[in-house]
Amino acid sequence: MPETEEEVKSIVALCQNHGVPIVPFGAGTSLEGHILSSSTGVTLSLEKMDSILSVNPEDLTCTVQPGVHRLALNESLGRDGLFFPVDPGADATIGGMCATNCSGTSAVRYGVMRTNVLALNVVTPQGELIKVGSGAFKNSAGYSLKDLYVGSEGTLGVITSATLRLQPLPSHVSAGVCAFPDLPSACEAVLSVLHHSIPCVKIEVLDSSSIIAFNQYNKSQANLPDQPHLFIELSDPTEEGLRSQESLVKDILSFSSRTTPSFSTDPASIKSLWAARHSTYYASCSLRPNSKGLVTDVCVPISQLSTLMSETVNDVEAAGVVGPCFGHAGDGNFHCILPLLPNDPQEYVEKVSAVNKRLVERAIEMGGTCTGEHGVGTGKMGYLEKQYGAGAVHVMKAIKGALDPSNIMNPGKILLGD
Structure with a gap:
């Protein structure tokens, strides 16, 4: 558990000299096996490197160590009227978020980690400290090494600090829910909202199975009809601007849903809604008590989301398995959670595996990706070439071989045969 960059350099150099593999560790919230060791070696926990090194309100930036958790960061930034907008479901560390290029519900407005990371300090597999990127919002100098390390999943080096782009806390916020008769209607409404240039902060789609799980798990907060839903958040510097956005969104949603959307500006209600939304994994698993969920993660062009979700729901029903489907509708990112029990028969496990495989293959066929925000890890290696x-x-293999010829950095991740 190093506490400084110098200690990280020493540990990595020592491992390099002895050919010992290194697995960087943040909060352990990865969903694709990034922190699993494929051999003997060292787990390099960065938990103690958890300091906010600087905050620059005028520049809208901050620099933090990799072990800083996103919720703690935003609690601190809030005192200056700022926040870091990337919001994965888990309270991940900034280092892990950089390593997986994660995103979350607010990506439709603010983008993913690559969009919001300006610079990194990285210890290379040889134990050398390098600085990539810059503190400026624009940078055209040389190869974009910052973007190479963001999303590298610990396979090219150890991130020891990150300079992040911040946002002012919004002055006026509204969140709403709307029920739809079917998934295509909900996804059609999303396209209409986006095509009207409404700057949604969040726009989430949940199928009827997700809503059933949502209601069951959040009994004190939810009593929604068992239909597909959209959850939406809007913000604006002025109350008048927010009301204008809300009015237009209500008109669009009402046309597609034939119902009246419900919106609220109450901060407690908004916080409760998104806390419940972030509990979707646990809600899904509650449909099969004591289960653990296989979490899928794909992303497609937004025009394809309706077809992808509908066909996946059909696959789940045809297979006779449990699999609530939901996603970040504004950017085409979609998840299906498939709960498994320790004593499930092999036939059931194979059905779940087949649903997952078809989902990933279908996303790629639609011009999308095998992973929108969770990363490749061990679970998606077989899909990169497809x-x-x-x-x-x-x-990719040439880059890995050039930067880490001894293959000590998180071996067995991203690339088959690594």
């Missing part, structure tokens, strides 16, 4: 082709994967 998505990119052999040539692109060869380039």
